[in-house]
Amino acid sequence: xxxxxxxxxxxxxxxxxxxxxxxxxxxxxxxxxxxxxxxxxxxxxxxxxxxxxxxxxxxxxxxxxxxxxxxxxxxxxxxxxxxxxxxxxxxxxxxxxxxxxxxxxxxxxxxxx
Amino acid sequence: xxxxxxxxxxxxxxxxxxxxxxxxxxxxxxxxxxxxxxxxxxxxxxxxxxxxxxxxxxxxxxxxxxxxxxxxxxxxxxxxxxxxxxxxxxxxxxxxxxxxxxxxxxxx
Numbered sequence: 188x189x190x191x192x193x194x195x196x197x198x199x200x201x202x203x204x205x206x207x208x209x210x211x212x213x214x215x216x217x218x219x220x221x222x223x224x225x226x227x228x229x230x231x232x233x234x235x236x237x238x239x240x241x242x243x244x245x246x247x248x249x250x251x252x253x254x255x256x257x258x259x260x261x262x263x264x265x266x267x268x269x270x271x272x273x274x275x276x277x278x279x280x281x282x283x284x285x286x287x288x289x290x291x292x293x294x295x296x297x298x299x300x
Numbered sequence: 301x302x303x304x305x306x307x308x309x310x311x312x313x314x315x316x317x318x319x320x321x322x323x324x325x326x327x328x329x330x331x332x333x334x335x336x337x338x339x340x341x342x343x344x345x346x347x348x349x350x351x352x353x354x355x356x357x358x359x360x361x362x363x364x365x366x367x368x369x370x371x372x373x374x375x376x377x378x379x380x381x382x383x384x385x386x387x388x389x390x391x392x393x394x395x396x397x398x399x400x401x402x403x404x405x406x407x408x
Contacts, residue, residue, distance in 0.1 A: 229304070230344075230388070230398035243395060277343055285394055286332045286351065291343040 210278030
Protein backbone atom coordinates (compact mmCIF):
# COMPACT_ATOMS: atom_id res chain seq x y z
CA UNK A 188 0.00 0.00 0.00
CA UNK A 189 1.17 3.50 -0.74
CA UNK A 190 -0.01 6.98 0.22
CA UNK A 191 -2.54 7.68 2.91
CA UNK A 192 -5.21 5.09 3.64
CA UNK A 193 -8.40 5.80 5.54
CA UNK A 194 -10.98 3.36 6.83
CA UNK A 195 -13.88 3.05 6.73
CA UNK A 196 -14.86 4.88 3.54
CA UNK A 197 -18.42 5.33 4.72
CA UNK A 198 -19.89 5.30 8.23
CA UNK A 199 -23.42 5.74 9.47
CA UNK A 200 -23.80 6.01 13.21
CA UNK A 201 -26.42 6.91 15.74
CA UNK A 202 -25.95 9.73 18.17
CA UNK A 203 -25.30 7.34 21.06
CA UNK A 204 -22.76 5.17 19.23
CA UNK A 205 -19.00 5.07 19.62
CA UNK A 206 -16.89 4.54 16.54
CA UNK A 207 -13.35 5.19 15.37
CA UNK A 208 -11.84 6.39 12.12
CA UNK A 209 -8.44 5.07 11.15
CA UNK A 210 -5.71 6.61 9.05
CA UNK A 211 -2.38 5.10 8.01
CA UNK A 212 0.35 6.70 5.95
CA UNK A 213 3.12 4.86 4.11
CA UNK A 214 5.10 7.94 3.05
CA UNK A 215 7.50 8.26 5.96
CA UNK A 216 5.95 11.61 6.88
CA UNK A 217 6.26 13.06 10.36
CA UNK A 218 3.06 15.11 10.58
CA UNK A 219 -0.54 13.94 10.39
CA UNK A 220 -3.78 15.89 10.38
CA UNK A 221 -7.54 15.50 10.70
CA UNK A 222 -9.69 17.82 8.62
CA UNK A 223 -13.47 18.15 8.37
CA UNK A 224 -14.99 19.01 4.99
CA UNK A 225 -18.60 20.19 4.89
CA UNK A 226 -20.49 21.42 1.85
CA UNK A 227 -19.87 25.06 0.93
CA UNK A 228 -17.35 25.50 3.75
CA UNK A 229 -13.56 25.63 3.76
CA UNK A 230 -11.66 22.62 4.99
CA UNK A 231 -11.59 22.86 8.78
CA UNK A 232 -8.43 21.81 10.57
CA UNK A 233 -9.25 19.71 13.62
CA UNK A 234 -6.02 18.24 14.94
CA UNK A 235 -2.32 18.24 14.10
CA UNK A 236 0.26 15.72 15.23
CA UNK A 237 3.96 16.22 14.62
CA UNK A 238 6.25 13.33 15.52
CA UNK A 239 3.16 11.80 17.23
CA UNK A 240 2.80 14.79 19.57
CA UNK A 241 -0.38 16.82 19.32
CA UNK A 242 0.51 20.38 18.35
CA UNK A 243 -2.89 21.81 17.39
CA UNK A 244 -6.43 21.38 18.63
CA UNK A 245 -8.64 23.86 16.89
CA UNK A 246 -11.35 24.14 19.55
CA UNK A 247 -12.80 20.82 18.55
CA UNK A 248 -15.65 19.49 20.76
CA UNK A 249 -14.62 16.75 23.16
CA UNK A 250 -16.90 14.26 21.41
CA UNK A 251 -14.00 14.00 18.92
CA UNK A 252 -10.92 12.41 20.46
CA UNK A 253 -7.73 11.90 18.44
CA UNK A 254 -5.06 9.30 19.06
CA UNK A 255 -1.66 9.03 17.42
CA UNK A 256 0.24 5.95 18.60
CA UNK A 257 3.10 6.50 16.13
CA UNK A 258 4.02 8.68 13.16
CA UNK A 259 2.28 6.34 10.72
CA UNK A 260 -1.11 5.90 12.38
CA UNK A 261 -3.82 8.31 13.40
CA UNK A 262 -7.24 7.63 14.85
CA UNK A 263 -10.29 9.77 15.46
CA UNK A 264 -12.57 8.37 18.15
CA UNK A 265 -16.17 9.48 17.94
CA UNK A 266 -18.85 9.40 20.62
CA UNK A 267 -22.26 11.01 21.17
CA UNK A 268 -22.05 12.89 17.88
CA UNK A 269 -24.64 15.31 16.58
CA UNK A 270 -26.28 15.35 13.14
CA UNK A 271 -24.30 18.50 12.28
CA UNK A 272 -21.13 16.43 12.60
CA UNK A 273 -22.07 14.65 9.38
CA UNK A 274 -19.31 15.48 6.90
CA UNK A 275 -16.31 14.12 5.04
CA UNK A 276 -13.42 13.56 7.44
CA UNK A 277 -10.05 13.74 5.75
CA UNK A 278 -6.74 12.58 7.08
CA UNK A 279 -3.58 14.10 5.66
CA UNK A 280 0.13 13.76 6.19
CA UNK A 281 3.16 15.88 5.36
CA UNK A 282 6.90 15.66 5.71
CA UNK A 283 6.73 18.23 8.49
CA UNK A 284 4.58 21.15 9.55
CA UNK A 285 4.91 24.57 7.99
CA UNK A 286 6.03 24.71 4.39
CA UNK A 287 5.17 21.21 3.22
CA UNK A 288 2.13 20.32 1.17
CA UNK A 289 -0.22 17.61 2.29
CA UNK A 290 -1.09 14.20 0.95
CA UNK A 291 -4.73 13.49 1.71
CA UNK A 292 -6.42 10.17 2.27
CA UNK A 293 -9.62 9.32 0.44
CA UNK A 294 -11.72 10.34 3.44
CA UNK A 295 -14.50 8.86 5.54
CA UNK A 296 -18.02 10.00 4.69
CA UNK A 297 -19.73 10.18 8.09
CA UNK A 298 -23.48 10.38 8.52
CA UNK A 299 -24.91 10.83 12.02
CA UNK A 300 -28.54 9.82 12.34
CA UNK B 301 -9.63 35.89 11.51
CA UNK B 302 -7.16 34.45 9.06
CA UNK B 303 -8.93 33.70 5.82
CA UNK B 304 -8.35 32.52 2.34
CA UNK B 305 -11.02 33.55 -0.11
CA UNK B 306 -11.87 32.20 -3.51
CA UNK B 307 -14.63 32.87 -6.00
CA UNK B 308 -16.75 29.74 -5.71
CA UNK B 309 -17.68 29.89 -9.39
CA UNK B 310 -18.71 27.92 -11.25
CA UNK B 311 -16.14 28.88 -13.84
CA UNK B 312 -16.67 27.51 -17.33
CA UNK B 313 -14.09 27.63 -20.10
CA UNK B 314 -13.99 25.98 -23.52
CA UNK B 315 -11.51 23.21 -24.18
CA UNK B 316 -8.13 24.60 -25.13
CA UNK B 317 -8.65 27.94 -23.39
CA UNK B 318 -6.80 29.33 -20.38
CA UNK B 319 -8.56 28.94 -17.04
CA UNK B 320 -7.68 31.54 -14.42
CA UNK B 321 -8.37 30.84 -10.76
CA UNK B 322 -7.81 33.46 -8.10
CA UNK B 323 -7.35 33.48 -4.36
CA UNK B 324 -6.76 36.22 -1.78
CA UNK B 325 -5.53 35.84 1.76
CA UNK B 326 -5.71 38.01 4.84
CA UNK B 327 -2.70 36.89 6.88
CA UNK B 328 0.37 38.87 5.79
CA UNK B 329 2.51 36.36 7.69
CA UNK B 330 1.54 33.57 5.29
CA UNK B 331 4.60 32.10 3.67
CA UNK B 332 3.52 29.06 1.68
CA UNK B 333 0.71 28.63 -0.78
CA UNK B 334 -0.75 25.55 -2.36
CA UNK B 335 -3.26 24.63 -5.01
CA UNK B 336 -5.19 21.40 -4.66
CA UNK B 337 -7.50 19.79 -7.19
CA UNK B 338 -10.51 17.89 -5.91
CA UNK B 339 -12.62 15.77 -8.21
CA UNK B 340 -16.20 15.15 -7.16
CA UNK B 341 -16.32 12.46 -4.48
CA UNK B 342 -12.54 12.35 -4.17
CA UNK B 343 -9.99 13.82 -1.81
CA UNK B 344 -7.87 16.91 -2.58
CA UNK B 345 -4.68 16.33 -4.58
CA UNK B 346 -1.73 18.72 -4.41
CA UNK B 347 -0.92 20.13 -7.85
CA UNK B 348 1.19 23.24 -7.21
CA UNK B 349 2.98 25.05 -4.42
CA UNK B 350 4.64 28.45 -4.40
CA UNK B 351 6.66 30.28 -1.78
CA UNK B 352 8.22 33.22 -3.61
CA UNK B 353 6.77 36.21 -5.41
CA UNK B 354 6.40 35.73 -9.12
CA UNK B 355 5.46 32.84 -11.35
CA UNK B 356 6.09 29.14 -11.07
CA UNK B 357 5.37 26.89 -14.02
CA UNK B 358 4.80 23.15 -14.09
CA UNK B 359 3.56 21.77 -17.37
CA UNK B 360 0.22 23.37 -18.22
CA UNK B 361 -0.05 24.92 -14.75
CA UNK B 362 1.35 28.28 -13.63
CA UNK B 363 1.02 29.54 -10.08
CA UNK B 364 1.45 33.25 -9.44
CA UNK B 365 2.08 34.87 -6.07
CA UNK B 366 1.94 38.56 -5.21
CA UNK B 367 2.61 39.03 -1.51
CA UNK B 368 2.21 42.81 -1.63
CA UNK B 369 -1.33 42.45 -2.94
CA UNK B 370 -1.95 39.22 -1.02
CA UNK B 371 -3.20 37.16 -3.89
CA UNK B 372 -2.38 33.85 -5.45
CA UNK B 373 -3.56 32.62 -8.80
CA UNK B 374 -3.48 29.45 -10.84
CA UNK B 375 -3.49 29.47 -14.63
CA UNK B 376 -4.31 26.31 -16.53
CA UNK B 377 -3.28 26.48 -20.19
CA UNK B 378 -4.84 24.36 -22.91
CA UNK B 379 -7.66 23.36 -20.55
CA UNK B 380 -8.93 19.82 -20.93
CA UNK B 381 -12.25 18.28 -19.86
CA UNK B 382 -10.24 16.22 -17.35
CA UNK B 383 -9.34 19.49 -15.60
CA UNK B 384 -12.99 19.86 -14.56
CA UNK B 385 -12.84 19.79 -10.77
CA UNK B 386 -12.90 22.03 -7.71
CA UNK B 387 -9.63 23.85 -7.06
CA UNK B 388 -8.73 24.64 -3.48
CA UNK B 389 -6.30 27.38 -2.53
CA UNK B 390 -4.45 27.07 0.79
CA UNK B 391 -1.96 29.35 2.47
CA UNK B 392 -0.37 29.98 5.80
CA UNK B 393 2.70 29.55 7.95
CA UNK B 394 2.68 26.93 10.66
CA UNK B 395 -0.99 26.31 9.99
CA UNK B 396 -2.69 26.39 6.61
CA UNK B 397 -6.07 27.90 5.83
CA UNK B 398 -8.13 26.68 2.93
CA UNK B 399 -10.51 28.54 0.68
CA UNK B 400 -13.94 27.14 -0.16
CA UNK B 401 -12.76 26.18 -3.63
CA UNK B 402 -13.58 27.24 -7.19
CA UNK B 403 -15.54 24.84 -9.36
CA UNK B 404 -14.11 24.65 -12.89
CA UNK B 405 -15.88 23.09 -15.86
CA UNK B 406 -14.04 22.67 -19.15
CA UNK B 407 -16.53 22.37 -21.99
CA UNK B 408 -15.51 20.06 -24.86
